[in-house]
Amino acid sequence: MxxxxxxxxxxxxxxxxxxxxxxxxxxxxxxxxxxxxxxxxxxxxxxxxxxxxxxxxxxxxxxxxxxxxxxxxxxxxxxxxxxxxxxxxxxxxxxxxxxxxxWRIDAKNNRKTTTKKEPQCGVSTTSLVAFPPHNKDTNTSTTSDEVVVDAERQPDASPEKVSRTKQDACPHRAIVDLYHEILAELPGVALINKTRIQHLQSRWREHEAHRDLAFWREYFESVKASNFLMGKVEGRFGTKPFRASFDWLIAPRNFVKVVEGNYNA
Missing domain, CATH: 1.10.10.10 (Winged helix-like DNA-binding domain superfamily/Winged helix DNA-binding domain)
Incomplete structure (x- = not known):
């Protein structure tokens, strides 16, 4: 049918x-x-x-x-x-x-293809039996007691750990510099303390798009385009106008509000 x-x-x-x-x-x-x-x-x-x-x-x-x-x-x-x-x-x-x-869609499926490594063993052309490699063919180092150690198993040789650490490292100073460059009219940041580092690190890690300084430049430029966040809108009943600060902009709830344009204007 x-x-x-x-x-x-x-x-x-x-x-x-x-x-x-x-x-x-x-x-x-x-x-x-x-x-x-x-x-x-x-x-x-x-x-x-x-x-x-x-x-x-x-x-x-x-x-x-x-x-x-x-x-x-x-x-x-x-x-x-x-x-x-x-x-x-x-x-x-x-x-x-x-x-x-x-549309300006983030690249998500950017996994690089890698060639499969050949097994480190000799293969007979007349049988399916795999023979272990000779000691001379392995990447080894020798200790003081002449004990053979496989260098590939040493903990410091893990490229995954290196790349993960590099990826998760948040450029706190560079983000603060962008804030000062674009939002010079707002209160400055004199000290990058522990709380600010934690907030920036959380915003940096929570989404792949945030791990790019270009995103932070656009973020601060969107703040600059808002009269409300820049303190150019009079408060209700003659109260002092609201003006955003660095700490306000990187706080979890406020960060989402600014990204979505969901704040009181």
């Missing part, structure tokens, strides 16, 4: 049209499974009703995509940052899917 059905305007179930270029772009997009589900939910609630954008509650997307409400807010922020979707204003403004040529 065929699973292909002809869709007509009188179809009681309805259907959503999708531009072929957009369809192809979504197939090729290096998005995570949850990011793709949220993007499709937004497309369903916009193109499905013949509108370019719409006000869609995160709770509604969570129900459609079967994802927790808190995770949906974070994923929306990631899709906004990667320009897959856009907002027409603040956090409650209409949202829609951006043209594919504007």
């Amino acid at each position: 065929s699973n292909v059905f002809q869709l007509h305007a009188s179809n009681p179930g309805g259907f959503t049209r999708m531009d072929n270029d957009l369809y192809g772009a979504l197939i090729r997009a290096d998005l995570s499974g949850r990011e793709l589900r949220v993007a499709l939910a937004i497309h369903r609630q916009t193109a499905g009703y013949n509108v370019p954008s719409a006000r869609i509650a995160a709770s509604y997307i969570a129900e459609m995509a079967n994802i927790h409400r808190e995770d949906v807010s974070r994923i929306i922020g990631e899709l906004l940052r990667q320009r897959v979707i856009y907002r027409e204003g603040g956090s409650k403004a209409p949202i829609g899917v951006s043209p594919a040529n504007e």
Whole structure:
């Protein structure tokens, strides 16, 4: 039995049209499974009703995509940052899917292919028996007691540990320098104390995209573009305007708010 059905305007179930270029772009997009589900939910609630954008509650997307409400807010922020979707204003403004040529998606599947190493043993051409290598063919070192030690098993020769340490190392000073360069009008940072180091390290490690100084430059530039965060908006009832600080910007909850544009403006 065929699973292909002809869709007509009188179809009681309805259907959503999708531009072929957009369809192809979504197939090729290096998005995570949850990011793709949220993007499709937004497309369903916009193109499905013949509108370019719409006000869609995160709770509604969570129900459609079967994802927790808190995770949906974070994923929306990631899709906004990667320009897959856009907002027409603040956090409650209409949202829609951006043209594919504007997307700036993070490279996720960047695992390098490596050639498989040949086994260090002699193989007979006339049998399937593998013979152990001769001592001269192994990478060994000798201790003072003339005991042969395999150098490859020494703990200091682990490239995985070296690369992991390098990857997780957060350039605290470079991030602070970017803050001073871009946000010179905000309070300066005189001391990089333990608390600030911990917050920066957490923000650096929590997502692959954050482990790039280009991300932090864009982050601080988005702060500079906000009159509210720069202290240029008068407070309510004549109170002193709010002005962001370095500690406020790197705190977990505030960091997410700024990335998603979900702060009181």
